[in-house]
Amino acid sequence: MKHIAIGILGAAALGFMASAASAGTLDTVKQKGFIQCGVSTGLAGFSAPDDKGEWKGIDADFCRAVAAAVFGDGSKVKFTPLSAKERFTALQSGEIDILSRNTTWTSNRDSALGLDFVGVTYYDGQGFMINAKKLPGVNSALQLSGAAVCVQSGTTTELNLADYFKKNKMEYNPVVFEKLEEVNAAYDAGRCDAYTTDQSGLYGIRLTLSSPADHVVLPEIISKEPLGPAVRQGDDQWAHIARWTYFALLNAEEAGITQANVDEMKTSTDPNIQRILGTEPDGKYGADLGLSNDWVVNIVKAVGNYGEMFERNVGSGSPLKIARGINALWTKGGLQYGPPIR
Amino acid sequence: MASQEILREEPSRGSFINDPRIRSLFFQTLVVILLFGSIWWIINNVIENLQRLHIASGFQFLKSRAGFDISDTPIAYTSDATYGRALIVGLLNTIIVAVAGIVIATIVGFIIGIGRLSQNWLIRKICTVYVEIFRNIPPLLVIFFWYSGVLAVLPPPRESIHLPFGSFLNQRGFYFPRAIWGDGSWLIGVALLLAIAMAWFVAHKARQRQRATGQQFPVFWTSVALIIGLPVLAFFLGGMPLTFDFPKQSTFNLTGGFWVKPEFLSLLLALSFYTAAFIAEIVRAGIRGVSKGQSEAAAALGLRSGPIMRLVVVPQAMRIVIPPLTSQYLNLTKNSSLAIAIGYPDLTATAGTVLNQTGQAVEGVFIMMIAYLVLSLVTSFVMNIVNARMALVER
Numbered sequence: 001m002k003h004i005a006i007g008i009l010g011a012a013a014l015g016f017m018a019s020a021a022s023a024g025t026l027d028t029v030k031q032k033g034f035i036q037c038g039v040s041t042g043l044a045g046f047s048a049p050d051d052k053g054e055w056k057g058i059d060a061d062f063c064r065a066v067a068a069a070v071f072g073d074g075s076k077v078k079f080t081p082l083s084a085k086e087r088f089t090a091l092q093s094g095e096i097d098i099l100s101r102n103t104t105w106t107s108n109r110d111s112a113l114g115l116d117f118v119g120v121t122y123y124d125g126q127g128f129m130i131n132a133k134k135l136p137g138v139n140s141a142l143q144l145s146g147a148a149v150c151v152q153s154g155t156t157t158e159l160n161l162a163d164y165f166k167k168n169k170m171e172y173n174p175v176v177f178e179k180l181e182e183v184n185a186a187y188d189a190g191r192c193d194a195y196t197t198d199q200s201g202l203y204g205i206r207l208t209l210s211s212p213a214d215h216v217v218l219p220e221i222i223s224k225e226p227l228g229p230a231v232r233q234g235d236d237q238w239a240h241i242a243r244w245t246y247f248a249l250l251n252a253e254e255a256g257i258t259q260a261n262v263d264e265m266k267t268s269t270d271p272n273i274q275r276i277l278g279t280e281p282d283g284k285y286g287a288d289l290g291l292s293n294d295w296v297v298n299i300v301k302a303v304g305n306y307g308e309m310f311e312r313n314v315g316s317g318s319p320l321k322i323a324r325g326i327n328a329l330w331t332k333g334g335l336q337y338g339p340p341i342r
Numbered sequence: 343m344a345s346q347e348i349l350r351e352e353p354s355r356g357s358f359i360n361d362p363r364i365r366s367l368f369f370q371t372l373v374v375i376l377l378f379g380s381i382w383w384i385i386n387n388v389i390e391n392l393q394r395l396h397i398a399s400g401f402q403f404l405k406s407r408a409g410f411d412i413s414d415t416p417i418a419y420t421s422d423a424t425y426g427r428a429l430i431v432g433l434l435n436t437i438i439v440a441v442a443g444i445v446i447a448t449i450v451g452f453i454i455g456i457g458r459l460s461q462n463w464l465i466r467k468i469c470t471v472y473v474e475i476f477r478n479i480p481p482l483l484v485i486f487f488w489y490s491g492v493l494a495v496l497p498p499p500r501e502s503i504h505l506p507f508g509s510f511l512n513q514r515g516f517y518f519p520r521a522i523w524g525d526g527s528w529l530i531g532v533a534l535l536l537a538i539a540m541a542w543f544v545a546h547k548a549r550q551r552q553r554a555t556g557q558q559f560p561v562f563w564t565s566v567a568l569i570i571g572l573p574v575l576a577f578f579l580g581g582m583p584l585t586f587d588f589p590k591q592s593t594f595n596l597t598g599g600f601w602v603k604p605e606f607l608s609l610l611l612a613l614s615f616y617t618a619a620f621i622a623e624i625v626r627a628g629i630r631g632v633s634k635g636q637s638e639a640a641a642a643l644g645l646r647s648g649p650i651m652r653l654v655v656v657p658q659a660m661r662i663v664i665p666p667l668t669s670q671y672l673n674l675t676k677n678s679s680l681a682i683a684i685g686y687p688d689l690t691a692t693a694g695t696v697l698n699q700t701g702q703a704v705e706g707v708f709i710m711m712i713a714y715l716v717l718s719l720v721t722s723f724v725m726n727i728v729n730a731r732m733a734l735v736e737r
Contacts, residue, residue: 085698092397092703113701114397134498135594147594148514153691154698159409162421173595174411177685178694186685189494190513191604193594233396 025097025231025238026070026290034076037063038096041081041180044204045314045322046102046122046227055079058313059100061303062121062229066098066245069295074302083179085154088113091232098242100229102198104156115230118243122228122314123326123335125221126160127199129206133214135193141220145170150183150192152176157197160223184208198225203320237290244289248296250338251276252305254329259304262297276341285341296341306336388704403700404429410695412687414603425696432692433713439610439688440675440717446614447674448667451621458626469622476619481677484616488608489684499595508588510596516607517589520600524583533576534569541565605686609678617674624666628659660732668725672718679714689713 029035039047039059047059064074080096091099092114102124103109105117128141128149138144141164151158153176165172175192177183187195188209195202199221206212229246231239252258255273257265266279274280278293286293303309307329314322328334358364392399404426411421416434419427457469476484494513497503502512509518523530541564548559577584589599632655640654641647679690690710697706 085694088698088701089703092395092701109701111396112398114395134500144594146592146597153410153685153695158411158695159421159699162409162411166421172411174413175685176413176687176691176695178682178691182683182685185490189490190498191494234394 025235026241029070029097029238033071034078035063035067035070035098036080036096037066037077038080038082038087038090038099038101039063040101041083043102043180043201044207045200045318045320046204047079047081047100048204056313058121058309059102059229061309061313062100062246063098065249065299065303065309066242068298068302069241069245069248069291072292072294072298074298083154084152085178088115091115091230094232097238098229098231102201102227103230105226105228105230106156109230114233116233116239117228117230118239119246120226120228120335121246122200122226124198124200124225124227126157126196126223126225127202127221128218129187129195129202129215130193130218131190131214132216134190139218141194141218141222142168142170144172144194146172147193148173148175148191150175150177150187150195152180152183152197153178155197156223156225161196164222180205198227200314200320200322203322204314207319241289241291244341245299247338248276248299248341249303249306249309250329250336251341252296252300253307254331254338257296257300257305259300259308262300266297272340392704398700398702399704401705403696403702403705406700408696408699410699412692413685414606414687425700428692428696429689429709429713432687432689435687435692436675436678436681436689436713437717439606439613439678439681439686442610443613443617443674443678444671446610447617447621447670450614450618452625454618454622455625456629458622459629473619473622476616477623479616481612481616482680482683485608485612485680485684488611489604493604493608500591502591502596508586508599510589512596513604514595515604516602517596517599519586519588520598522585522587524585526580526583529576529580530573533572537568537572540572541568544568603686605681605684608684609681609686609688613674613677616677617670620670620673621667624663624670625659628663629655631662632658657732661734664725664729664732668722668729671721671725675717675721676714 037060039055039057042048043057045057047055047057050056060077060079063077063079067076068074070076080090082090082096082099082101087099087101087103088109090096099115100121102122105120109115110117128144130138130144132138145165149161149172151161151174158174158176161172161174175186177186183195183197184205186192195205197205199217202217206215206217209215229242231242255265255270255276257273257276262277265273266277268274268277268279271280275283275285276296278286278296284293286295289295292298304312307324310324310327311317314320315324324332324334326335328336330337389399405424407421408423408425408428409421410428412419412428412431414435415431416438417427417431419431454469454472457465458473460466460469493515496511496513499512499514502510502517505511505518507519509516511517544559544564545561548561552558587598589596589601636654636658637650640650645653678688681688682691682694685691693706693710693713697703700706
């Protein structure tokens with residue numbers, strides 16, 4: 001129901017909004033003193049509240065990084081949990097300032113939906129999970145013909161699923177829910193044979209099931225799912241801040257700047273590190289973005305570099321234990337590549 | 343005195359400011375201008391802001407490929423169909439669950455409502471408890487009760503409960519054999535139509551005879567015999583052209599046969615039983631609203647309690663019952679949008695998916711509003727016709 005409320009609110013907001021271009025998001029954010037960040041309703045490793053009610057995960061940390069860049073304080077974020085259906089309207093109508101909610105970057109969303117994706121914080125692909133105890137002998141997605149498949153509505157996942165079964169001339173019946181928790185509950189109760197979403201999501205969801213050990217993730221990856229944060233179109237300054245926050249996280253990892261050593265790195269004489277940390281004499285790379293010159297120092301102090309963020313939330317430091325794989329830096333054979341700060 | 347003076351002076355003064363007709367015309371025009379002006383302003387602003395935010399607008403998206411599948415499709419639909427067709431599928435699902443819900447809710451509601459007036463203590467109390475329970479729980483909880491509390495705890499497909507006539511019940515839904523009509527089955531349909539026509543003719547003749555001579559004829563049992571007997575006769579004459587497609591166990595689910603999904607079942611049961619509680623109260627109020635003198639007068643004429651109810655009390659009660667019944671039908675139709683909580687692909691769920699895949703929230707919400715408005719207006723229209731036929735004809 002909530003998405004309709006947001007839809008109507010969005011429509012009303014569009015109707016009553018002053019037609020003159022409003023002030024830039026950076027000014028608005030500075031004025032209210034925090035960033036409103038749209039996250040998922042709870043996906044382990046990406047954005048989920050812990051037992052103290054604090055949001056954890058790569059997506060939540062990305063918002064903290066932007067807050068650190070803007071305010072010098074990573075805690076100046078307020079989180080809005082959104083279902084897959086609500087997310088774009090919430091951003092379009094100005095209810096949130098940044099959407100950091102395991103969202104796939106597609107051409108349609110980048111153009112017709114009025115969004116502007118700032119980068120790929122996690123390269124993912126869609127997979128399937130089944131209950132191996134109930135379905136012994138199924139070890140490939142190609143054996144799933146006739147299965148009932150649980151999926152969240154309004155996602156690229158829903159579209160890929162239709163494409164995959166059509167392409168392989170297989171039958172299935174979709175069991176579609178609006179909220180992630182509803183899909184999880186239905187799959188756990190045995191309403192469907194298979195669960196499909198981004199593979200990283202499957203590992204996170206498996207941990208929340210009643211008996212995680214019974215479930216296996218099938219080897220097939222059926223799509224490209226570049227997940228990343230998005231901002232509203234038409235505000236270049238705010239888009240640059242979000243985009244370069246992401247690149248700063250990558251550059252910090254590449255230069256070996258970590259949460260632990262960032263203070264001593266400030267005395268480094270390496271010109272590259274000096275440029276990144278804003279210690280270069282007369283450097284004003286931060287100021288050019290509309291930020292302070294020590295913006296990267298603040299980011300790394302708040303959330304660490306990209307690698308630290310990854311390992312803490314989804315990698316070896318988390319229950320998910322996902323390997324870096326294609327999310328490693330380009331120098332280590334992965335796809336994560338940050339354009340230089342200079 | 344003062345009013346008389348004004349009346350007398352008015353034509354001579356000729357000041358149109360004080361003319362009530364001109365004044366009311368002026369204010370009405372002002373309201374219309376303000377109303378349309380603000381509507382125009384809102385629409386204009388929406389268009390301008392959509393363009394400024396680079397969000398696509400317009401209804402062209404209805405013709406593009408949907409790309410997603412829907413679980414319940416009353417008409418042919420694949421992921422290659424258009425968004426427009428997906429919306430129609432959603433609308434049909436809403437209509438199916440609303441119509442089926444209205445039928446069940448009316449039957450259950452009338453039984454419970456009459457039961458609350460029963461002489462039997464136990465029946466009366468059971469009906470009261472039913473009304474008080476279902477009337478006081480939000481419909482969403484009733485839906486969850488059926489979905490998570492009843493249907494989800496049934497066994498998985500491989501351990502399905504076997505029911506008579508090759509039917510199965512498991513947590514994926516209710517499966518029963520699908521009838522496949524062979525050659526010559528048209529004879530059965532013709533026989534059925536013929537039987538209905540004959541039953542109507544018999545009823546008509548019986549009424550005429552009763553008016554003329556006062557003699558009664560067992561119309562009900564004759565009609566039952568005709569409507570069941572003739573098609574059965576045709577069935578045997580046609581060489582029994584009927585086979586069944588039985589549901590069978592396959593790798594994952596049962597295949598074949600007819601399959602009712604748990605989402606539909608729980609929504610239908612929840613909506614019908616919830617609304618039935620309100621209908622029961624309306625029916626009770628309607629029957630109570632017919633004055634006792636009516637049934638006493640009928641009894642004095644020598645009618646027995648059955649015909650008193652059927653011929654005297656119920657026709658008068660219907661005049662009280664129908665208007666609030668219409669509201670309950672509208673409520674049921676609109677409550678069906680709660681389907682989204684359990685994943686039944688009704689109009690709200692499908693339009694929500696379309697809205698999200700295309701990002702065109704304004705158009706999506708607009709289509710939804712119009713669709714529900716039209717559904718409600720059609721329901722009201724039909725019920726108003728029924729009401730007009732039932733209304734007291736005054737001379």
